[in-house]
Amino acid sequence: MIVLNELSKRFGIIRAVDRVSFTVNRGEVLGFLGPNGAGKSTTMKMLAGFLTPSGGSASICGHDVVAQPIQAKQRLGYLPEGAPAYPDMTARGFLMFIAGVRGLSGREATQRIGWAVERTQLTRVLDQPIDTLSKGFKRRVGLAQAILHDPDVLILDEPTDGLDPNQKHEVRGLIRDIAGDKAIIISTHILEEVEAVCSRAIVIARGRVLADDTPDALVAQDPDHGAVCLTVDAAVAETAIQALATLPGVIAARIEPRGPRALVLVRSEPGVPIVDAVREFATGQPWDSADHGTVRGRLDQVFRTITTDAA
Amino acid sequence: MGATIAIARREFAAYFATPLASVFLCIFLALAGALTFYLGNFFERGRADLQAFFTFHPWLYLFLIPAIAMRLWAEERRSGTIELLLTLPVSTAAAVIGKFVAAWAFCGVALILTVPLWITVTWLGNPDHGVILASYLGSWLMAGAFLAVGQAVSALTKNQVIAFVIAAAVCFVITLAGSPLVQAPFSGWAPASVLEALTNLSFLTRFQAVTRGVIDATDLVYFASVIGTFLVATVAIVDHKKAD
Numbered sequence: 001m002i003v004l005n006e007l008s009k010r011f012g013i014i015r016a017v018d019r020v021s022f023t024v025n026r027g028e029v030l031g032f033l034g035p036n037g038a039g040k041s042t043t044m045k046m047l048a049g050f051l052t053p054s055g056g057s058a059s060i061c062g063h064d065v066v067a068q069p070i071q072a073k074q075r076l077g078y079l080p081e082g083a084p085a086y087p088d089m090t091a092r093g094f095l096m097f098i099a100g101v102r103g104l105s106g107r108e109a110t111q112r113i114g115w116a117v118e119r120t121q122l123t124r125v126l127d128q129p130i131d132t133l134s135k136g137f138k139r140r141v142g143l144a145q146a147i148l149h150d151p152d153v154l155i156l157d158e159p160t161d162g163l164d165p166n167q168k169h170e171v172r173g174l175i176r177d178i179a180g181d182k183a184i185i186i187s188t189h190i191l192e193e194v195e196a197v198c199s200r201a202i203v204i205a206r207g208r209v210l211a212d213d214t215p216d217a218l219v220a221q222d223p224d225h226g227a228v229c230l231t232v233d234a235a236v237a238e239t240a241i242q243a244l245a246t247l248p249g250v251i252a253a254r255i256e257p258r259g260p261r262a263l264v265l266v267r268s269e270p271g272v273p274i275v276d277a278v279r280e281f282a283t284g285q286p287w288d289s290a291d292h293g294t295v296r297g298r299l300d301q302v303f304r305t306i307t308t309d310a311a
Numbered sequence: 312m313g314a315t316i317a318i319a320r321r322e323f324a325a326y327f328a329t330p331l332a333s334v335f336l337c338i339f340l341a342l343a344g345a346l347t348f349y350l351g352n353f354f355e356r357g358r359a360d361l362q363a364f365f366t367f368h369p370w371l372y373l374f375l376i377p378a379i380a381m382r383l384w385a386e387e388r389r390s391g392t393i394e395l396l397l398t399l400p401v402s403t404a405a406a407v408i409g410k411f412v413a414a415w416a417f418c419g420v421a422l423i424l425t426v427p428l429w430i431t432v433t434w435l436g437n438p439d440h441g442v443i444l445a446s447y448l449g450s451w452l453m454a455g456a457f458l459a460v461g462q463a464v465s466a467l468t469k470n471q472v473i474a475f476v477i478a479a480a481v482c483f484v485i486t487l488a489g490s491p492l493v494q495a496p497f498s499g500w501a502p503a504s505v506l507e508a509l510t511n512l513s514f515l516t517r518f519q520a521v522t523r524g525v526i527d528a529t530d531l532v533y534f535a536s537v538i539g540t541f542l543v544a545t546v547a548i549v550d551h552k553k554a555d
């Protein structure tokens with residue numbers, strides 16, 4: 001559905017996007033991650049046909065974005081960064097305008113607008129001018145505009161930026177609901193969002209793709225992923241760590257102070273499950289606590305490792 | 312085509328969504344009336360025509376039309392909606408034409424609102440209606456030419472004030488291309504054909520011919536080609552600068 005082939009964009013001597021290639025298939029929700037200035041928005045603008053690539057190619061549903069821009073744009077719903085909309089128009093007038101430009105009219109237009117409005121819960125503010133709306137509603141007007149024509153491909157640039165936690169939750173629910181048979185790319189800074197809605201994640205920095213995997217596989221790259229964690233008294237943490245380090249399969253152990261208590265994290269060699277061994281070993285020790293479990297890797301840790309190594 | 316109409320309708324409604332439309336129409340009508348009766352000596356001339364009215368159109372347009380045109384692209388660029396507009400399935404040309412048609416229709420509304428003058432002159436005497444109709448048509452075409460220039464300038468900048476000032480300056484030069492003010496720098500050295508070409512490029516020269524009742528196809532073609540040229544230029548400018 002979305003194919004990028006060595007897509008590049010230079011601004012002067014700066015390579016904003018450097019030979020990026022990937023494919024997004026029907027049913028996939030791709031999280032597009034990267035630090036500010038990594039090239040996320042530039043890549044999305046090229047896909048949406050707003051910026052002309054300096055090199056390589058991209059296509060939406062088989063239509064090259066440079067050679068067949070109109071056909072590509074017909075299949076695409078795009079939410080630009082910041083969800084721009086005409087401030088003087090009402091939400092209804094704005095959506096009518098979008099429907100008109102997209103060639104929808106009469107009952108079909110009314111029906112599609114009704115569907116999009118219901119999906120984005122805009123009914124209450126439909127007849128207010130857009131510049132009187134809160135940030136959350138403005139963002140939802142932008143989303144309604146993007147999904148209005150039920151496109152096969154959705155590209156959303158920071159769809160939840162600036163929303164409060166409830167609104168974020170709603171928008172994520174909306175994306176999950178409509179994902180079904182579409183190919184979706186969302187860019188975000190919020191890593192929990194990737195785990196919440198994305199089936200795949202790409203990390204990009206300095207215009208290059210650095211990782212392309214499922215969120216779970218990325219999480220597994222965290223060295224702490226799968227480590228066993230025990231909560232003990234801070235006073236005995238040192239003793240515990242020395243004892244635990246002698247267990248077979250254990251490669252590292254460290255302490256994270258938590259006030260009067262401390263967390264002891266025990267890492268094993270990759271693929272060696274040690275949680276049972278640790279539990280058995282710990283039982284009966286003077287420092288034992290009943291509180292042990294495995295740690296799930298943290299995406300922000302992985303993100304930092306990947307993007308700072310590249311710098 | 313449908314997209315062009317949708318854009319034109321939105322743009323046209325946008326004039327009326329803000330006080331711009333009413334302010335513009337009031338000022339245009341007040342100035343047009345005042346100039347006709349005081350500077351144009353409408354009554355003292357004792358002739359049943361609208362020469363006194365049409366004579367001042369180029370000067371009114373000089374600063375009023377750039378005021379309509381300045382927002383066309385500058386506002387889209389400043390507010391970021393240009394990214395929305397140009398990622399919809401429309402060609403840049405369709406967007407440029409849609410905006411132009413809306414602004415031109417708005418000028419048409421302003422002109423239609425001056426029809427009471429025509430009624431007045433018909434009541435007072437027996438004017439040549441053909442000349443008046445031709446003058447209206449000529450005035451509207453000239454407004455289109457000013458608009459096309461203004462739209463091209465608007466596409467160059469995010470700043471509406473800059474768009475206004477530059478468009479007014481460019482229109483001033485084109486309007487007066489036949490006058491000594493513009494010709495003086497050329498008259499010493501340039502061949503006579505260049506000076507004549509410049510005179511032929513002047514809005515004023517062309518428009519005066521039309522209002523005298525001399526409808527020459529070349530004058531109509533002239534205004535149409537000015538409009539066409541600047542619309543093409545606008546498409547090129549928007550495509551080149553849209554993301555800046």
